[in-house]
Amino acid sequence: MGVELIRGDNFVTTSLASVVNWARKSSLWPFPFGTACCGIEMMAALASKFDMARFGAEAVRFSPRQADLLIVAGTICNKMAPVLKRVYDQMSDPKWVIAMGACASCGGIFDNYTVVQGIDEIIPVDMYVPGCPPSPQALMYSFTRIQDMVQHGRGASLAPMSESVVPLPV
Template sequence: MSLNSPTGFFSTKITDALNWARKFSIFQYPFVTACCGMEYMSTAASHYDVDRFGAGFPRFSPRQSDVLFVVGTINHKMAPVLKSVYDQMCEPKWVVAFGVCTCTGGFYDNYSTVQGIDTIIPVDIYIPGCPPRPENVLDGLMKLQDKIQKGEQSRTLYDPNAKTGRPAELQKYTITQHIKNIES
């Protein structure tokens, strides 16, 4: 596809054009629960400026947004709320796990914390870090754009036994496992 075509028009598949439009008009829903929110704000503000990627317009209604940014620790009391927010979003929709707490639970391996939001909703992009640097977030955003352009969406949840639905780097290393390793 070239905009400099000598004939003055170009041809493409309709889905490619749609996906191209979608990836540069990301309407995000920031589900901000914890300290990662500060880093999210600095990414969104003018210095790093997510608007360069067409993602500068957060919607605070899930019904008007197509990317769910889960920013910060999700605990078991909050989990049903997150699920219902996700369920209210219209297709096509994508989910970004922002920060290591949303990816795996992070160092909160305890009674209250969800051990990765991919146990509840399917996650497309994992941005680990505590908190991730804005450059890291922008990298994740561009990877999400690639995914949108290809028309891909994650549909699988994390299964700890089958070890599916989560990158190998983020497979959970639990305290229980750690203690077993020390004892053996």
């Protein structure tokens, strides 16, 4: 083992940030926050027919401390809002958020006294998925867009930054 052995055709040079981000985007661990019918479509996206595992997201974590992607799939009412905020705060940085469906994005049809008019009133959101509910394909499309954001070191919870200053793992 040594530097000599890794010289050759299979050797590429790159920045540490892009390698770390490539690893991150290929193993995003989602926290499923399914509160309504969008949750059913999210389950479909995670299950065998659509299979988000193909994009490295098979490890669904029910502890926010082990997850780096929050998928908010469903209506968030005012009583649920502090719970969602707490779950988000418990996730360790860096973290990304998908607002799946009309309710999570803007309150949807529920313009009333109980429902939060979009989870971006509480937490930063990276990707809004339109639909009521969105199809699993739509969720997976947004997931690949999140992967692009991860690769380029962008995220609503991160400070605006260039690729060179992505926080590295300690």
